[in-house]
Amino acid sequence: MLPLSTSLLLTAKGPVQHGTNHARVLLYATTKAEDGEELFLYRSFDAHFLEGLPSDHEIELAIKEIVELLMKLCEAPFVEAYTGPAILSGKAGGVYFHETPGHRLEGHRQKDEDGGQTFTKKVGEKILPSFISIHDDPTIVDIDRIDLNGHYLFDDEGIRATRLPVVENGVLKNFLMSRSPVKGFTQSNGHGRGFLDPGTSVGTLFVETSELKSEDEIKREFLEACRDLGLEYGSMLREVKSSSSRSMSGGGISISFRGDDDPTTEAYKVYVEDDREELVRNVEIDEVNLRTLEDIMGAGGKKSVLNTETTPKGTIGFSSVPISIVSPSLLLEEVQINPSTAAQQKPALLTHPYYD
Numbered sequence: 001m002l003p004l005s006t007s008l009l010l011t012a013k014g015p016v017q018h019g020t021n022h023a024r025v026l027l028y029a030t031t032k033a034e035d036g037e038e039l040f041l042y043r044s045f046d047a048h049f050l051e052g053l054p055s056d057h058e059i060e061l062a063i064k065e066i067v068e069l070l071m072k073l074c075e076a077p078f079v080e081a082y083t084g085p086a087i088l089s090g091k092a093g094g095v096y097f098h099e100t101p102g103h104r105l106e107g108h109r110q111k112d113e114d115g116g117q118t119f120t121k122k123v124g125e126k127i128l129p130s131f132i133s134i135h136d137d138p139t140i141v142d143i144d145r146i147d148l149n150g151h152y153l154f155d156d157e158g159i160r161a162t163r164l165p166v167v168e169n170g171v172l173k174n175f176l177m178s179r180s181p182v183k184g185f186t187q188s189n190g191h192g193r194g195f196l197d198p199g200t201s202v203g204t205l206f207v208e209t210s211e212l213k214s215e216d217e218i219k220r221e222f223l224e225a226c227r228d229l230g231l232e233y234g235s236m237l238r239e240v241k242s243s244s245s246r247s248m249s250g251g252g253i254s255i256s257f258r259g260d261d262d263p264t265t266e267a268y269k270v271y272v273e274d275d276r277e278e279l280v281r282n283v284e285i286d287e288v289n290l291r292t293l294e295d296i297m298g299a300g301g302k303k304s305v306l307n308t309e310t311t312p313k314g315t316i317g318f319s320s321v322p323i324s325i326v327s328p329s330l331l332l333e334e335v336q337i338n339p340s341t342a343a344q345q346k347p348a349l350l351t352h353p354y355y356d
Contacts, residue, residue: 016158022149022322023047025059029066033074037282041066041073046307046322047147069266072279079267079280082337085225085234085297086285087218087270087329092237094306094325097207100293101127101134102325105166106200107177107185119172123184126170129296131211134167136176138190138203149307149322150204156321157192161203164189169210176200193321201310204324213300218331219270221298225333226272235337236277237285239266267337284340295333303328 023046030040043062047053054062088096103109104118119127128134138152138161153161157179166174177185178192178200192198213221226234267283270276304327309320 016154018152018154020152021048023050023053025053027059027062027066029063029070031070031074033281039070039073039281041070044307046149048141048151052147073281076279076281078282078339079337081339082235084229084231084334085222086332086335086337087222087234087236088332089215089236089301089329090238090304091306092239093207093327093330094304096330097134097205097327098202098306098308098310098323098325101167102202102205105176106202107175107182107191108180108199110175110182111180119175120182122172123175125172127172128167128170128293130170131209132167132170132296132299133165133208133210134205135163135165135208136191136203136205137161137163139163140204140206143303143305143326146305146307148204148305148324148326149309150202150324152203155188155190155192155203156194156198157188159188159190159192161190164191166205176202201321202323202325204326207299207325207327209299209328211298211300212328213298215301215329218298218300218329219275222331223270223272223275225297225331226270231272233269233271233278235335236268236270237265237283238268282340284338285335292332292335296330297333298331299328301329 025045027043028040029042030038032038043066045054045059045062101119110117110120138150138155140148141151142148155161155178159179164174164176166172166176174189175182175185176191177187177189178198179188180192180198181187191200191203193201222234222236265281265283267280269278269280271278306325306327307322308325309322
């Protein structure tokens with residue numbers, strides 16, 4: 001159980017004292033494939049109180065699940081270069097929305113001339129398909145009995161959290177704002193987060209669709225799109241362990257769904273002929289740019305919760321703020337998948353004495 005976090009803030013109406021509890025169980029498993037690639041998986045469980053954590057039995061089942069998946073990954077073939085339609089289900093959809101529109105909706109980035117001004121001049125313009133809307137609401141405590149990391153009642157500048165419509169029917173309406181104004185947005189909306197000089201950050205970002213489709217409908221459209229392109233298979237990502245992003249010339253972005261030391265991703269080839277799924281490893285998705293936002297073909301299925309942390313402007317050292325992304329599965333018209341460029345270790349020459 002992490003210690004109680006308490007803040008004393010001065011506002012126009014006087015001091016505001018508030019705090020949060022955060023309990024986390026983190027499961028981590030690692031192994032090495034025969035070709036030398038190091039693989040690891042983790043699962044985390046977050047709750048506002050100890051009582052919200054899973055039971056011992058549920059944790060044991062999760063341990064069994066990640067061990068079995070690791071063993072399958074050891075035997076899985078390396079991914080091949082691929083360009084075509086893709087499904088981002090589970091937490092992969094949350095990572096996509098966090099890294100593509102999420103960071104670029106933060107108010108302090110609109111003043112960063114070195115990058116991040118992707119949407120600065122696009123308020124009132126369409127940035128997503130008309131069936132997609134996004135709002136941020138840190139006041140929501142949980143969804144489907146899953147506690148949300150991004151829940152808070154006051155931000156780190158003493159502003160009360162509220163529900164904020166960010167994108168409505170594909171049209172950009174607002175930025176996530178702290179007390180530091182940007183052109184056209186002079187008031188905070190409760191997203192000032194960090195220490196000393198708070199920046200802005202997502203609280204809990206909800207991705208909604210007005211054309212809700214079932215998982216079966218999403219997959220059927222996905223396979224039809226692959227078939228129309230003459231592809232033998234399409235790509236489906238169910239879990240993305242880490243990600244990074246960087247600015248591109250012209251205000252665009254490029255996103256790599258991996259960390260430099262962590263190419264482990266749960267990804268599958270889905271064969272058009274028989275709907276068979278084949279687990280693959282060493283996956284890297286690169287060059288995900290703003291065009292993919294406009295090319296979202298569909299969304300739906302069961303919503304997934306991504307509970308994670310981010311490091312906003314103004315934090316000290318390795319400080320970070322907890323956030324949540326609630327997203328449906330996504331069908332993208334085109335992604336580029338390549339074998340990971342992360343360095344691979346050579347296979348061990350000797351057997352570990354413990355296992356000999």
